[in-house]
C-alpha cells in the first residue's frame with residue numbers, strides 16, 4: 001500500500017529576502033523529503049513557498065513606489081533562487097498570491113463560518129507592525145515586542161472578524177496529550193500545554209486597514225490576514241494529503257511559529273472539517289557570532305554567498321550536523337571552515353579519493369553496485385533517527401562509517417597490499433563507500449551522486465576532489 005507523506009516548511013514573509021537563518025529549516029525539511037523518497041512505496045510531496053499578503057508588503061512596496069504584487073513577485077523569485085542554490089527539492093513553491101490559494105482560503109472561511117466559528121467584533125489592543133499581531137502587555141519586554149525591539153508598539157482598535165479559537169481549548173489539550181507525536185520536541189509540547197493553561201482567546205482574522213490580501217467573502221472591506229491566509233497554504237498546496245486520513249503530514253517550522261501550527265492551525269482544521277497534521281516540529285534558532293541575524297545588525301548572510309564559497313553540500317552538512325535542531329546554537333564562519341576541513345576535506349573527501357585512486361590503479365570493477373537502503377545491514381538504526389527527528393544523529397551515524405573505513409585503510413595498510421588481498425580490501429571499501437552514498441543521499445545529494453559515479457562504472461574511475469581543501 002502506498003504511503004502518502006507531506007513535508008512542509010513555514011512559508012517566509014516576503015518583506016525581505018531569506019537569509020541563512022531561514023535556510024536551516026529548508027535544509028532539514030528537504031532531507032526528510034529526500035529520505036522518504038528513497039522508498040518506492042512512498043508518495044512524497046514537499047511544499048515550501050512565500051507568504052505575501054499584508055501591511056509589511058504594502059509598506060515596502062510603497063517605499064519603492066511599486067505595486068505590492070510587483071514587489072512580492074520580485075522578492076519571492078529571489079527567495080526561490082536561494083532555495084534552489086541549496087538544492088531544496090520542493091514539489092511546489094507556493095505563493096499566497098497564487099490564484100488557487102485564494103479559492104481555497106475562501107472555501108475554508110465559508111466552512112468555518114457555517115460552523116459558527118467566525119463572528120464579527122471589535123478589538124482594542126497593543127499592536128506590533130513587525131509581527132502584524134496584537135500583543136499582550138505580558139508579551140512585551142521593556143515595552144517593546146521581543147521580536148522587534150526597534151519598533152514602537154501602538155494601540156489599535158479595529159472591527160474584525162474573529163475566529164472562535166477559545167472554543168477549541170479543551171480539544172487541543174486533549175489532542176496534544178493523547179498524541180505524543182503531534183508536537184515535537186518535548187520542550188515545545190510543554191510550551192503548548194502551558195499556552196493552553198494560560199487561556200486561549202479568540203483571534204481577529206480580518207483587517208480593514210490592510211488592502212493587499214484576500215477579501216472576506218460578503219464583506220470586502222475586510223481582508224483576511226496573516227494566519228487565516230498563510231496557514232491554509234498547506235491545503236492549497238497538497239489538498240489530497242489533507243483529504244486522506246492515512247497520510248503523514250509533517251510541518252517543520254521555527255520555534256516561534258509552533259504556537260500557530262500546534263494550537264491555531266488544528267483548531268482551524270477542526271472547525272473547517274479537515275484532519276489533523278501528524279507532527280509539528282519546531283526547531284530552535286541559531287545566532288551568528290553570538291548575535292541574532294538581522295538586517296539592522298548588518299550581519300545577514302545569504303545562502304548563495306555560503307554556497308558559492310564552500311559548495312552546497314558543505315553548507316548542508318554543517319547545518320544538518322551542528323544546527324539548532326533541539327537547542328539554540330551559535331554558528332560562526334570559522335567553525336564552518338574548521339568543520340569543512342576536518343569532516344569533509346580530510347574526512348569523507350579524502351577517503352573517497354584514496355580508495356577510488358587505488359581501485360582505479362588496479363582497474364577494479366566493484367562487485368555489488370546497486371544498493372537499496374532498506375536492505376542495508378544497519379538500516380533500521382538509521383531509519384529510527386528519522387522517525388525520532390534526530391537528523392543530527394543520522395549524519396553522525398554516517399560519519400562513524402567514514403571513520404571506520406578510514407581506520408580500515410590505515411590498519412591494513414591497503415596501499416601496501418597486493419593481489420587478491422588488495423582486491424578484497426578494495427571491494428570492501430568500495431562497497432562501504434557505496435553504502436555511505438546511499439545513506440548520505442538525502443542529506444548531501446550531490447556528494448552521493450559523485451561517489452556513486454566513481455564506483456559504479458565498468459571500472460572505478462576517480463573523480464575530482466569532493467571537498468577541495470580551503
Ligand SMILES: [Zn+2]
Nearest residue numbers: 128131145148
Ligand atoms: Zn513584533
